[in-house]
Amino acid sequence: MLQISDLHVSYGHVEAVAGIDLEVRPGQVSLVLGPNGAGKSTTLNAVAGVVRPARGSVRVGDLDTTGLPAHRVVGAGVALVPEGRRVFAPMTVEENLRLGGHTTAPGRAREVLERIWEIFPVLHERRRGAAGLLSGGEQQMLAFGRALVSDPAFVLLDEPSMGLAPAMVDVVVEKVGLMAESGIGVLMVEQNAEAGLGIASDVTVVNRGQVAFRGTSAEVRADASVLRAFLGESALAEG
Template identity: 65%
Template sequence: MLDVSDLHVSYGNVEAVRGIGMTVRPGRVTLVLGANGAGKTTTLKAVAGLERPHAGKVTLDGTDITGLAPHKIVRRGIALVPEGRRVFSPLTVGENLRMGGYTADRSKATETLDRVNEMFPILAERAGSAAGLLSGGEQQMLAFGRALMSQPSIMLLDEPSMGLAPAVVDSILAKVRQMADSGIGILMVEQNAEAGLDVADDVVAVARGEVVFSGPAAEARDNTSVLRAFLGEAALAGTDD
């Protein structure tokens, strides 16, 4: 289980994340919603070790991992799938997957690859193809697969549907649900709120670096705090719940 408590992250004099807290449980999708600049990606980066918090705590299964180097956090069981996929385009699909397993238990590499190929059959079919030749949706599946090769207990997904055709978005988010159903805890930032809510179990809505709603996805759809957070700063002038 991943716990984020009273997290604060600043860029110079600007505090981008101000006391954010959330819990990500095994087998559940926690969706983070908010307008651009709300602090969503910064939160993921702080959990992954790419940004160092100046206050607060991140724990994984009760162990404090706050501020650890990214490769150490990967070894502890947290994998980040960044915005824009960022596959290694010149490398083959198979090479990308092997790179994902670089820090993992080598004795389980074959078993893990088999599970990845079972979940994403297209990756097995394209194993010898350059990753840069894949479609956007296929590259997103490769990014998922590469992260899974590290044998994570928690996956951080930053805008997995970004830049994808509407017809592809549902299949990509269905894979997110499938990964959660396999027992992995998913913390997902997703601008496509409607599609994200369809696969989420829990929702955290953030505005101006702060949590304005935290609860089950079923309660988020009609919550005005969630709507205002997602619509942006101008909408925050409305009346509170």
């Protein structure tokens, strides 16, 4: 289990995260929703070792990873897919993937890469082409693959549907579901509430760095006012 307890993160005198608690279980998708500036991305970055918490703890199983640098967090089994994808555009697709696997045991590297080709066949087709020539959706697939090649137990997804066409959002959601089905625990931050609710087992709404609501996807759907209160009337797409 990935367990986040009483997490606090500050930027100078501004407290961006003020006591968030979250749990992510293997094989499940935990969804985090909230308005811009609520502390969602900062929470992921603190878990991933990109920023250092001021207080609280992060545990991966029995291992306390609080405040560890990012490369050690990856080694502990947690991989971050950042907002905006951030692929290395001049490098080939395969080179991007191999960079993500620098912590993978040599005996596992080829096996893991073969699994990624199976999950994302478009990456195999484009493996020798520059990452910058991929479409936005294909770059998101590459960002997923780059995280998975480290053979993680948990994946952190920061706004994976951002900027994508509706059809590609459906593909992204499908791939996230496949991650969970393979046994990986997924902590996903999303603005597209409807897309996230379709695959999430539990939902946490954060506002001003704190937990404002916690429940199952079914409970959120039954009380859409919860989402509208924090995300506005457009939080739930029609249909």
